[in-house]
Amino acid sequence: MILQKYQGTTENEAVEAAKRDLGESAVIMHRRIVKPKGFYKLFKKPYYEVTAGLEENITYKKEAKERESVAKPPQEESAIEQKLNSLAKLIEEQVAATASSSKESASLKNDLEALAKEPSEDKEKDTESKDIQEEKDMASEKRIACLQLIYNQLLASEVDETYANELIGEIEGSLKKDATIDNVLAAVYQKIVLKLGTPFSLEDIGKDVKYIFFIGPTGVGKTTTIAKIASLFKLVKKTNLALLTADTYRIAAVEQLNTYAGILSVPLKVVYSASELSDAKPEMDGFDMVLIDTAGRSHKNKEQTEDIKRFIDAIPENEREVFLVLSAATKYKDLVRIVETYSEFTGFKLIFTKLDETGAIGCMFNVRMLTGAPLSYMTWGQQVPDDIGRVDAQAIAKQLLSGGDNT
Ligand SMILES: Nc1nc2c(ncn2[C@@H]2O[C@H](COP(=O)(O)OP(=O)(O)OP(=O)(O)O)[C@@H](O)[C@H]2O)c(=O)[nH]1
Ligand SMILES: [Mg+2]
Structure with a gap:
């Protein structure tokens, strides 16, 4: 997914700039008026900013190198307003519950393994790598629990299972290892907006x-x-x-x-x-x-x-x-x-x-x-x-x- 911000003195101008750059298939994900802050606000007029997105399988005319630098989710999307906050909170709580129960069982497993093992010189090294592994498992467990909850929400909204699976599958494949819950939510949100496309008028x-x-x-x-x-x-x-x-x-x-x-x-x-x-x-x-x-x-x-x-x-x-x-x-x-x-x-x-x-x-x-x-x-x-x-x-x-x- 490609995301890029465009500015203009009018909203139309910003949208036009996005279409010129990304082509007609660009989808406007977010619109806002930016008011200059501080001392400069006396001299500058507010301007319009749109965030435009493009599915990566649609040809984008810029060089691949430039593309990499813009393929980041915009910051404001990490807080997708109040409605999603409650979902994010719910996810956090459930993920924490999953994590603590799995941590308990993981440490029990470690204890049992330690008992079964002969003491060795590598013991310290061993524990260290186990810690790293444990952290990695936790991160992926968190992501899976988070995606599972989003999947459930989609089904509750009566999104068909096939499309919910497709969506979650695409997100899962594109997430970074260290993605936070906000990142996951923002990625799903953006994907849905892109899939809904630009409404016709x-x-x-x-x-x-x-x-x-x-x-x-x-x-x-x-x-x-x-x-x-x-x-x-x-x-x-x-x-x-x-x-x-x-x-x-x-x-x-x-x-x-x-x-x-x-x-x-x-x-x-x-x-x-x-x-x-x-x-x-x-x-x-x-x-x-x-x-x-x-x-x-x-x-x-x-x-x-x-x-x-x-x-x-x-x-x-x-x-x-x-x-x-x-x-x-x-x-x-x-x-x-x-x-x-x-x-x-x-x-x-x-x-x-x-x-x-x-x-x-x-x-x-x-x-x-x-x-x-x-x-x-x-x-x-x-x-x-x-x-x-x-x-x-x-x-x-x-x-x-x-x-x-x-x-
Ligand atoms: N609740 C609700 N009722 C609506 C809406 N749009 C239309 N209706 C009602 O649905 C009923 C049917 O509306 P029509 O516009 O006659 O539907 P139609 O598709 O032209 O019906 P036919 O010509 O008989 O096929 C009417 O009572 C409308 O007031 C809506 O968005 N919400
Ligand atoms: Mg009629």
């Missing part, structure tokens, strides 16, 4: 992309999420947008979106088939963004998913973006089947809804790992437009390490 879409599909199972919150996103873009960013619905299976569904369209003063177009959607394109010429609602479909019904595919294919790939909306409260086993079905016919970005209904958000990490699809938005309630935000990888990582339900 509609603000990042290319200029050709205009049609935004929202697809997913029934009742996950597709229409509500469209209303939230439409409000943000229309009211805050003043985007010239239109709503379009292909969900004509229930009268109430059109009415639901129509209500939001009325409140926001944006047009709503209803289409009954994929060909009607293609035909509606010229009408959409004047708009910068068209949010498309689709009917909730059972992933088990092939005919229904075919229908969604036809709608998506009615818009050329370079003009569209697809969001797969999933409820964080759905069982992971079901989520696997759902994403498998949709992956068969389209690429997508992930939106997770109903975070207010579950304390264990491991499914977000699992689905991200399973599909490789970028995370984007998450919602945590029924209020339009308040209960939505871009996924915050740092916050998710902290919550995963805090073991769910205690948020």
Whole structure:
């Protein structure tokens, strides 16, 4: 893992500097404003600093020699805020308990061995090397106990065993022998943030992309999420947008979106088939963004998913973006089947809804790992437009390490 700090007079400038140096795959791990201290603060303005990370298997343009000098975790990551402090404390206590019991048994073992052995000249030397060995064993025992506890926390957050094992395995292989508990925690935290990746935002879409599909199972919150996103873009960013619905299976569904369209003063177009959607394109010429609602479909019904595919294919790939909306409260086993079905016919970005209904958000990490699809938005309630935000990888990582339900 590569970690590097970048500064700028604005946050954007610092992020740009990171991307210039590490490339587009760089993930922003930490952002802060640095206020100059002491006498110089009178003359210097605060500046922005971002810590950017990059997985080592992604090509980094700097020389390997330079890379070595930056591949250190930043200091502030060793204290990952209050939530992790309690975990660190717990680990310390449990590690201490393990260590003292193993020390007792180790000294008993030593005593027995000493009794069994003939006295010799090398006895002093022997005890010395035994002490060193004992210290080494203790250090590795500490690391193992610490990783075991972190592993348990991840499982409690409902991170899938496969991914928890993979994560811990990668950390175990990269830790220095003298790593402290803080180092281990910071390394796991950073790894999770990197694996979650940079969340996607509609603000990042290319200029050709205009049609935004929202697809997913029934009742996950597709229409509500469209209303939230439409409000943000229309009211805050003043985007010239239109709503379009292909969900004509229930009268109430059109009415639901129509209500939001009325409140926001944006047009709503209803289409009954994929060909009607293609035909509606010229009408959409004047708009910068068209949010498309689709009917909730059972992933088990092939005919229904075919229908969604036809709608998506009615818009050329370079003009569209697809969001797969999933409820964080759905069982992971079901989520696997759902994403498998949709992956068969389209690429997508992930939106997770109903975070207010579950304390264990491991499914977000699992689905991200399973599909490789970028995370984007998450919602945590029924209020339009308040209960939505871009996924915050740092916050998710902290919550995963805090073991769910205690948020
Ligand atoms: N608790 C909670 N409820 C939500 C959230 N998002 C949506 N809902 C509720 O979930 C229910 C279904 O929301 P819809 O937006 O109609 O879901 P949909 O995916 O469009 O449903 P279909 O069109 O029937 O497939 C509504 O009662 C919403 O208020 C959320 O983040 N948290
Ligand atoms: Mg709906």
